[in-house]
Amino acid sequence: MKHPILRMALLIAMLLTVKSTLNAQAMTLSARHQSLSAIAAWEAKGDMKRLNEAINDGLDNGLTVAEIKEALSQLYAYTGFPRSLNALGQLQKVVADRSAAGKNTPIGKDDETALPAAFDALKTGTEVQTQLSGRPFDYAFAPRTDYYLKSHLFGDIFAGKALSFADREIVTVSAIASLPGCEPQLLAHCKGALNMGVTQGELEDIPSVLEARVGTAEAARTREAIAQLTGQALPAAQQPRKGIEDSPWPIGEPNTAYAKYFDGQSYLAALDGEHGGPHNVTFEPGCRNYWHTHMKSVQVLVCVAGRGWYQEWGKPAVALTPGKVIAIPAGVKHWHGAANDSWMQHLAYITQTEEGATTEWGTSAKDAQVGDGE
Numbered sequence: 170m171k172h173p174i175l176r177m178a179l180l181i182a183m184l185l186t187v188k189s190t191l192n193a194q195a196m197t198l199s200a201r202h203q204s205l206s207a208i209a210a211w212e213a214k215g216d217m218k219r220l221n222e223a224i225n226d227g228l229d230n231g232l233t234v235a236e237i238k239e240a241l242s243q244l245y246a247y248t249g250f251p252r253s254l255n256a257l258g259q260l261q262k263v264v265a266d267r268s269a270a271g272k273n274t275p276i277g278k279d280d281e282t283a284l285p286a287a288f289d290a291l292k293t294g295t296e297v298q299t300q301l302s303g304r305p306f307d308y309a310f311a312p313r314t315d316y317y318l319k320s321h322l323f324g325d326i327f328a329g330k331a332l333s334f335a336d337r338e339i340v341t342v343s344a345i346a347s348l349p350g351c352e353p354q355l356l357a358h359c360k361g362a363l364n365m366g367v368t369q370g371e372l373e374d375i376p377s378v379l380e381a382r383v384g385t386a387e388a389a390r391t392r393e394a395i396a397q398l399t400g401q402a403l404p405a406a407q408q409p410r411k412g413i414e415d416s417p418w419p420i421g422e423p424n425t426a427y428a429k430y431f432d433g434q435s436y437l438a439a440l441d442g443e444h445g446g447p448h449n450v451t452f453e454p455g456c457r458n459y460w461h462t463h464m465k466s467v468q469v470l471v472c473v474a475g476r477g478w479y480q481e482w483g484k485p486a487v488a489l490t491p492g493k494v495i496a497i498p499a500g501v502k503h504w505h506g507a508a509n510d511s512w513m514q515h516l517a518y519i520t521q522t523e524e525g526a527t528t529e530w531g532t533s534a535k536d537a538q539v540g541d542g543e
Contacts, residue, residue, distance in 0.1 A: 233277025294324025
């Protein structure tokens, strides 16, 4: 092979193969479990196209139709019947498509036989829940829900033999990580996963799988839960960007040019800057710019993600939430920034610019009161 382009292509292919092999060797979580994680995450997110791909990948990586069916059926208890039923329908489609294409599809042993007549769902479920929680647990505030959890989820569902307890917790952790606002349950199930036979190395691999196959927000939530569980400090770069986890707007680069006019870290992303497009400004929690005034121009802010504040001098602060538009008149002193417990992104652009337009920067706004203790 003398052609330089062909030699280079071969070299790149070899390097990618080596990299893939090294990644597989470094991962404690098996290929089968990695596929279960991705399937559970896409089911929870309700993305049928990506779920289809994940199911196909799982069937190629050692999972059976029976195991995937059991995982998707279990997830109705965590993500709801609509998503579970849609996902099962997608599994049916995958099986039919693979059959039509003559592709091997391992069916496995279906586990939908009736439970034994002497099976005591409440007793069994109580034992399983105790093992998962590490202690007896009674949800006295809602006795009916307590009964459902014990007798149905941890009794009837967990009695199925198609998946092990460890399999089920990998499925559950990955699904809950894909549901914003369920961090307490995610933390509980990370702990429960260790009680159910998932090793710490396998648990710590789940964020890497989610990051590679699903998204950074899902990975960050799981890393945060594991860090809380183990008492480790999570690097800032790996912490969840609460409020903007699923934002499609780019964060851009650190806003170094104007850093001296900000309390906290901000980022700047030019959107079609060559043609006068707006900038997307991202604020870390608690970050605010200084009091400032746009002379002979109007600035427009469009909040697109997270929560923040805008305040004009001498007036109450106005909450910034997605969809809120603020047109700041020329000559009005103001500041804007993120809430203390949330990231915030807004688009910003200047209009109605007159000759001699400038921006005059004042003092820090970090002590400005906006309510709710901020």
